[in-house]
Amino acid sequence: MRVVAARSQPEVFTAVGNVLEVEGLNVRLGASDVIRDLSFFLPPGSSLAVLGPNGAGKTVLLRALIGALPSSGTIRWAPQTRFGYVPQKLDIERNLPISGWDLLHAKAALSAATDSDIGRALADVALPEQVLAQPVGTLAGGQFQRLLIAFALLGHPTVLLLDEPAAGIDAPGQTQLAELVRRLQTAAGLAVVLVSHDLSVVYRYADRVLCIGRGHACFGPPDVALTPETLNAIYGTPVAFHRHDESLH
Amino acid sequence: MSIADVASFLLSISMAVAAGLIGSFALMRRMSLAADAMSHIALPGIGIALILHVSPLAGGLTMLVIGALLIFLIERRTRIATETVVGVLFSVALAVGSLLASGEDLIEALLGGSGSLTAAEAGVGIAAAAAVIAFVVRARHSLIVALVSPEIALTSGIRVARLDLYFLLAFAVTIGLGLRYLGVLLMGSLIIIPAAVARRLARNLNGMLALSVAVAVLSTAAGTYAARLAGRQSGPFIVMIAGGLFALSLLRRAPD
Numbered sequence: 164m165r166v167v168a169a170r171s172q173p174e175v176f177t178a179v180g181n182v183l184e185v186e187g188l189n190v191r192l193g194a195s196d197v198i199r200d201l202s203f204f205l206p207p208g209s210s211l212a213v214l215g216p217n218g219a220g221k222t223v224l225l226r227a228l229i230g231a232l233p234s235s236g237t238i239r240w241a242p243q244t245r246f247g248y249v250p251q252k253l254d255i256e257r258n259l260p261i262s263g264w265d266l267l268h269a270k271a272a273l274s275a276a277t278d279s280d281i282g283r284a285l286a287d288v289a290l291p292e293q294v295l296a297q298p299v300g301t302l303a304g305g306q307f308q309r310l311l312i313a314f315a316l317l318g319h320p321t322v323l324l325l326d327e328p329a330a331g332i333d334a335p336g337q338t339q340l341a342e343l344v345r346r347l348q349t350a351a352g353l354a355v356v357l358v359s360h361d362l363s364v365v366y367r368y369a370d371r372v373l374c375i376g377r378g379h380a381c382f383g384p385p386d387v388a389l390t391p392e393t394l395n396a397i398y399g400t401p402v403a404f405h406r407h408d409e410s411l412h
Numbered sequence: 413m414s415i416a417d418v419a420s421f422l423l424s425i426s427m428a429v430a431a432g433l434i435g436s437f438a439l440m441r442r443m444s445l446a447a448d449a450m451s452h453i454a455l456p457g458i459g460i461a462l463i464l465h466v467s468p469l470a471g472g473l474t475m476l477v478i479g480a481l482l483i484f485l486i487e488r489r490t491r492i493a494t495e496t497v498v499g500v501l502f503s504v505a506l507a508v509g510s511l512l513a514s515g516e517d518l519i520e521a522l523l524g525g526s527g528s529l530t531a532a533e534a535g536v537g538i539a540a541a542a543a544v545i546a547f548v549v550r551a552r553h554s555l556i557v558a559l560v561s562p563e564i565a566l567t568s569g570i571r572v573a574r575l576d577l578y579f580l581l582a583f584a585v586t587i588g589l590g591l592r593y594l595g596v597l598l599m600g601s602l603i604i605i606p607a608a609v610a611r612r613l614a615r616n617l618n619g620m621l622a623l624s625v626a627v628a629v630l631s632t633a634a635g636t637y638a639a640r641l642a643g644r645q646s647g648p649f650i651v652m653i654a655g656g657l658f659a660l661s662l663l664r665r666a667p668d
Contacts, residue, residue, distance in 0.1 A: 230566060231562065231563045247567070248563060248567035250564065253560065258611065260610070260616055260619060261440075261556055264616065265556055265617040266556065266560065269553035269554075269557050270557065273553055273568050273570065274568065296615070311564075324567070
């Protein structure tokens with residue numbers, strides 16, 4: 164089974180300019196090929212949604228992109244790329260004596276960020292400072308996620324990688340998060356890669372979509388790439404979805 | 413108090429500070445059982461040193477460092493969990509070590525001796541403890557990020573594999589330094605118990621490190637003194653005092 168990422172626009176790989184270029188990527192886990200011959204790219208300041216059903220290999224792809232998993236093929240990040248990575252779910256023991264401040268100060272020390280950078284990151288994610296004195300294992304899901312995003316924003320990343328950012332966050336929180344991602348993208352010129360199994364997220368966040376699943380793949384602007392046939396092939400069942408009005412920008 | 417006594421006291425205190433710091437991260441990295449098992453890897457080194465009439469401290473330390481490198485390589489090559497690799501190496505080391513050392517020497521190696529230190533041993537020991545302390549203080553930011561998420565660590569520019577290796581070496585050196593005072597059987601306890609007390613009481617990293625160091629130093633100083641009064645090995649006294657402090661820490665409700 165050979166997967167070719169369909170490029171629905173005549174966009175070609177360029178040696179310069181793109182934040183990320185992936186060509187013929189393969190990732191094996193044990194005996195199974197989780198990702199085969201996948202190609203796509205990410206222009207600066209754009210947002211890419213990686214879409215697919217549970218178990219399609221979305222998180223595996225993200226981990227391969229940051230070098231946490233061995234892979235073959237080409238993954239080319241632009242020089243001086245700085246990552247902000249927000250993982251899907253972390254299993255942190257409640258009694259781990261590490262506070263939110265500890266984590267933020269650690270990242271600040273590692274990335275030469277200042278106290279005012281920390282203040283700005285906290286304001287960006289709307290996280291009250293008193294929450295930061297608590298051990299991180301005791302934070303509510305949404306609070307912890309915002310802390311991780313604030314952590315990712317320290318050190319002036321050029322790329323933000325978000326794994327299922329909407330999971331575990333209430334509806335108002337999701338709207339805030341979508342606004343934050345857009346704001347960072349436009350104001351700071353960040354490129355964003357976000358992983359989701361949720362179709363509505365694509366139209367909410369992304370100007371490009373990469374869909375993977377069941378040996379199929381698609382890549383391009385959402386309205387072009389996400390045909391009913393493609394979704395059917397990827398999810399293995401007809402998928403009904405409504406485009407949100409907010410996609411019409 | 414002779415100069416040798418002062419040197420020995422200084423070494424025991426710096427060893428305890430290192431144990432408190434390394435223990436905090438070992439506990440958070442879920443390596444607490446590894447500390448107990450790993451100390452046994454020193455036994456063949458002590459045995460060989462006794463046969464060759466060289467410093468048992470040097471023999472034990474050398475074997476521990478070799479053990480740490482072996483654990484790191486086996487773990488990376490085979491992706492077997494640290495605890496399993498340590499478990500296998502520790503049994504083999506215990507078997508070999510018990511054949512090499514015997515009688516009074518074996519008891520001393522197991523429970524901590526009272527033999528005097530040479531100036532060279534004390535100097536090397538204090539320098540090694542200082543190196544471990546400096547490593548933990550410098551690497552603490554990387555260590556906490558790596559234990560929260562190796563992927564976040566990777567994307568924050570931390571070389572996780574190298575950090576793991578350095579941590580394992582610092583862990584091995586700390587165990588080696590404590591062998592004279594607590595012996596192969598009990599050294600793991602001075603790494604685990606103070607950190608366990610601190611974990612019950614602390615709510616942030618600095619609190620954890622400070623409490624763990626305080627418990628380790630207090631147990632070591634008081635235990636060594638009590639052993640001297642009783643004319644017995646110091647290891648059991650140090651561990652009993654640390655265990656008593658752990659029992660006291662149970663009186664406080666865990667932070668919720």
